[in-house]
Amino acid sequence: MLAHPGRQYARVMRPLRYSINVTLDGCCDHRGVIADEDLHRHAIENFERADALLFGRVTYEMMEAAWRWPGGQRPDWAAPWTEPFARSINAKKKYVVSTRLDKVDWNAEIVRGDLAAAVARLKEGPGRGLFTGGVKLPMALAELGLIDEYEFVVHPRLAGHGPTLFAGLSKPVDLRLVDRQELGSGAVAMRYEPKG
Secondary structure (H helix, E strand, O other): OOOOOOOOOOOOOOOEEEEEEEEOOOEOOHHHOOOOHHHHHHHHHHHHOOOEEEEEHHHHHHHHHHHOOHHHOOOOOOOHHHHHHHHHHHHOEEEEEOOOOOOOOOOEEEEOOOHHHHHHHHHHOOOOOEEEOOOHHHHHHHHOOOOOEEEEEEEOOOOOOOOEOOOOOOOOOOEEEEEEEEOOOOOEEEEEEEOO
16 A cells, blocks of 8 residues: 655654652652652553663663672562562663673663664664663753653652752753652652653
8 A cells, every 4th residue: 555645654763761769859869769669669660661771871880789689589688579670670671871881781782872873773663662760861862852751750858969850951841741640658750741
């Protein structure tokens, strides 16, 4: 069947979704929030909407240190309810944006070169989407207009310190609310899409 003459069809790309935990006063340090079972369950739901994870070096190394358990056995510090999250993140394909790392494993590969072109190639692949977290890489992705969905999980806590999100962004990014979910801890997950 031929396409209608003159009609252009937009290629559907995998969306790039971003999620971050933040306190009421804007702190996005992972140590500034209390990670409970409900928050971990919410993160797993986010992972299920993605075929792969896209991390910067710092976030990749932090996640690997916390969730790549030796021999797959839960360490003493981890509550039993963290096991589903650990299984989920371990199973996911990971792309790591880094100029410093020589190699990665943990079901991962390094992304080098022009960030915009590399992420565009990843978004062109088939599937449900890509998921990213952290601070520095998402800032660069926001500058490039590559994030399709932002989620801020706002915790009912005042940290009294930073770091804060998107400090130094060169221009505003206008968003519209598309979903809101209250978690058992009182944290509120708000999902936004860029306007326009």
